[in-house]
Amino acid sequence: MKKIFINNIVFRIVTPPIYGTIVYILILLVFDTLDQLTVSFFGREVLLTIILTYFLSESMRLGIIWLDKLYPVRRNFGVRISLQLISGAAICSFVVISSLVSIYFFFFEGYTTFSSFSTELITLNIIFILTSIFYNMLYFSIFFLNQQNEVQLERETTLRENLEFELQSFKNEINPELLYGSLETLISLVHKNPQMSEEFIGHLSEVYRYKLDNKHNELAYLGDELKSVQNLLYLLNLRYSGNIKFNVNIPEEILSYKIVPGTLQVIMENSVLYNIVSDIQPLEIDCTLKKDNYLVIKNKLNKRLYREPIKYNRIENIKKAYTYYTDRPLEEKIVNGNFFVTIPLLELDEAAKVHST
16 A cells, blocks of 8 residues: 555645646636636635645545555445545545635635635535545556556466476476486496496486586586586487487587576487487487577487376476576477477576566
8 A cells, every 4th residue: 555656755745736726727717607706716726726635635545544444445345435435525525625715715815604605615615526536536446456466466476486496396306217227227237347337327426416516506508518418428328229319510609608407408318218219210319509599409200109108298397497587488399200499598688687577
């Protein structure tokens, strides 16, 4: 309620002089039309209408604050509108205007009876009663607009909090299939080639060290992500007899761009998971640069006839993660038997701008 227009100090100071002057001009028009204009009445009249407007707006503001405590809008919308309209028209407008106009005519103009200024009193009451109705209509319009905006803001805040949670979950995620497959390979190497098993452990530790190092980092350099993928590629190739190739053809200056940590790892794991990898049908993954700073990951689609079902599509999680940092979407599509993933490369100013909104 503190933010609503009736409590704004600029509104409270600026509005009465402007509206009071308009009321004064309106009264002039009325009395000119009715041919009841008296020179004695319209000398300090513009100041009077400004003072009347100020006292009316302040009394209505205090009345609304009082009603908010006594009978909040959420209690019963219809009753609250009725109470506010009645109090504004009958109490604030009629009582305040009648009292101030009477004081003016009795003490400043020297009138002794109400009948001598009854026309002016009735005219001013009608104008300011209509003013109170307009004031309350404006109040409720802005009030419910603010309520709607607050609900929308809360909804967007909740969505962003959920997205942040999903993003953090994605970063902390450990692929069990990769872990189990790596352990099986390691067990086999320990018996057959202990020296290679040590090298395998080193690459495996680098893969998970990269994940742990970026656990609390929102973004990582593309160059670091590519190095991590090379470690993953080593692990996978021991399991698949060197039949996975990852071809990188991008300019060196692009390596300083940012990417969500784990993006390329997930895409590579996803490609291995969905495609046949053998001596006859090796898996070749190409990494190239597209215009507008998009990284394109491509591999020929050679789907397995059967694979273990998974609970969720990990690339969908990546898509959600990128919506947190950029308006440019991460996209996946199949064209002419090839599977494409298009990844927006991020600059620091772009990520900061979207993250702050």
